[in-house]
Amino acid sequence: CKDVAVIGLGRFGSSLARTLQSMGVAVLGVDLCEEHVNGLAGVLTETAIADITDVQVVQELGLRNFDHVVVAIGQNIAASLMLTVMLKDLDVKHIIAKASSDLHGKALRLVGADQVVFPERDMGARLAKHLIAPNLLEFIELSPVHSLIELTVAGALVGKTLRQLDLRNKYSVNVIGLRSGQYCNLSPIADDMVKEGDILVLVGETEGLERLQSDYG
Amino acid sequence: CKDVAVIGLGRFGSSLARTLQSMGVAVLGVDLCEEHVNGLAGVLTETAIADITDVQVVQELGLRNFDHVVVAIGQNIAASLMLTVMLKDLDVKHIIAKASSDLHGKALRLVGADQVVFPERDMGARLAKHLIAPNLLEFIELSPVHSLIELTVAGALVGKTLRQLDLRNKYSVNVIGLRSGQYCNLSPIADDMVKEGDILVLVGETEGLERLQSDYG
Ligand SMILES: Nc1ncnc2c1ncn2[C@@H]1O[C@H](COP(=O)(O)OP(=O)(O)OP(=O)(O)O)[C@@H](O)[C@H]1O
Ligand SMILES: Nc1ncnc2c1ncn2[C@@H]1O[C@H](COP(=O)(O)OP(=O)(O)OP(=O)(O)O)[C@@H](O)[C@H]1O
Known part of the structure; x- marks a missing residue:
């Protein structure tokens, strides 16, 4: 696992990015919120403050070259789906996306996400069993x-x-x-x-x- | 585990509530957002549309009597902390709270949460290892x-x-x-x-x- 791009540095994305970096992976972290990026600027291999719904931005970030790209944007469903479509067009090898609902997850798979994760849903079920x-x-x-x-x-x-x-x-x-x-x-x-x-x-x-x-x- | 109150029916809270109910627990689900409550009205034992920062509301809901109360409000940190303080005052036996950050989690423990969970942070770390x-x-x-x-x-x-x-x-x-x-x-x-x-x-x-x-x- 040589390098990973994490798009969206919310609670899930930032934890994912930090953990990967701490285990020796070269991580690019991207978020449109300056505060989120600044929190990781000294930690990740590379960071960028950018709006990834801008096709130009996606080109310039060179996301085509990453082993894995993680779409860690849960609530902005349009951004989540549009980015996944763009990544598929770029032939990104492995696209993982965070979904906010079963329907969102289904849409992500249809537009080309290789793997969909449901952090809140899965942890809710786990706590219930506990x-x-x-x-x-x-x-x-x-x-x-x-x-x-x-x-x-x-x-x-x-x-x-x-x-x-x-x-x-x-x-x-x-x-x-x-x-x-x-x-x-x-x-x-x-x-x-x-x-x-x-x-x-x-x-x-x-x-x-x-x-x-x-x-x- | 006889009954559980889940305050906040977002992605985590609604999954928790549904899973508990499906396993035979009597669940009360509360949220200020009508849409979230309506999605669970036919499913849970009881639901309520209410703003839990209102002390009156908390009294009327009878939360004192529940075995477990889950504070499933992640982003509204004031509401999360204030509700936990109120639940502690009511002598609720077991308070579980969702935290959005390590600092939020620390605050929750200080005001009386018995257990703090970090769904996005933990799933981010898990995906990294995977x-x-x-x-x-x-x-x-x-x-x-x-x-x-x-x-x-x-x-x-x-x-x-x-x-x-x-x-x-x-x-x-x-x-x-x-x-x-x-x-x-x-x-x-x-x-x-x-x-x-x-x-x-x-x-x-x-x-x-x-x-x-x-x-x-
Ligand atoms: N168009 C965009 N370009 C870049 N970053 C974005 C864009 N839209 C959202 N983000 C970032 O993605 C991150 C996560 O998005 P959002 O808050 O919608 O999802 P979430 O699932 O609630 O996040 P989490 O649960 O991981 O905290 C945020 O930090 C947000 O700034
Ligand atoms: N004062 C309040 N009274 C009742 N419900 C509330 C209150 N504040 C927030 N909520 C509800 O709690 C739920 C979760 O809150 P919020 O979106 O802040 O957290 P979250 O951690 O991002 O949620 P999740 O990740 O589980 O989707 C929402 O459905 C929201 O309507």
Whole structure:
């Protein structure tokens, strides 16, 4: 990933630009708001204060040459779509665009965005799941029937040994790790006891993992 | 999680409210913009069109009784902070607030928010990491020295058997799962071969996982 242009240095674009730059990528950051650009002028490889709905501006920025161009303009839908069209005309290899709604996202794909992201929508859904199941720290779907989860030890789980929990027989689930403080035991044994605040790293049948969570709610 | 009030039904708040409601939570959604409220009127348990900087309004909404109140107002910093102060005065059990910047987040914590979220900032950082390492699908830090990752099989990994990859000896890493299409093999054996597009689920020393990724770039 050699260089990236980030168009729009709002909350999403500026975080993206900073993170990329900090990880060794050469970043060009563009925004029409001087204040936003000044905040990053010392940080990014290159910055520009410009209105990217101006075709001339897009030409002069040389966006054609970037590996990735990110359209990080959410609320100004016209600017977001028009820029994507221009980038497609320039044969930019990989266009990523931020969408404010499903409809905006659909329009972006139709005009040529290779990837569309929905930061607020996705984080809203994540927080919802976290509020409903605060002990569930991580959830990865491995297949239609298997998942991997991280579960905080609390309530009825506290003080049990893995033998007592009998996870494999009862729930078709394996403990692949037991986190306690800063330590992670990757070879837990039957007599290991789980303490309050520990984290169980479990993999197995999704149905079993759900049953485990509701049994020990 | 019995009921949640979501104040501010922008992109983040509306997604949060919808997801909670779809998972069986009773949601009250409040916004001063009629259009935003109308979009959710048939969906949420209760909605209200109101300006929450009005103390009277906050009283009448009965926010004191909710398990969680989410302040999903990012750009109107005064409204965000003033509402949080009012909620704290009402002894609301759990206040979650969306912040537009680190400074805004700090102010929110100082006035009493229990949890502060940064949706755009966090998703910007996530996209950055994805652009730099597109084969790295998941990354969970298990301890200061251990991680779990999901790595797409591409390039030099393609067509190798697990025996050939010799992950445990070379990288101090275990394959806990091999995903192929919709199927996940949770008991992979040495002769299993990884194909293009498969996903390796690996756990072990973070340093080894990083070396593996750079060796097979
Ligand atoms: N025509 C334009 N040319 C250059 N920059 C623009 C243009 N239109 C908008 N921007 C910039 O893009 C940035 C993000 O735009 P906007 O605020 O519309 O989206 P947003 O999705 O709410 O942003 P975020 O959530 O990332 O803060 C702003 O900093 C804005 O100045
Ligand atoms: N005083 C207020 N009373 C009620 N609702 C408010 C008030 N101020 C702002 N809102 C609503 O909160 C919602 C989110 O606010 P705002 O647009 O400032 O934040 P945002 O962080 O950019 O939102 P998002 O990124 O979630 O779209 C908007 O729908 C707005 O109408």
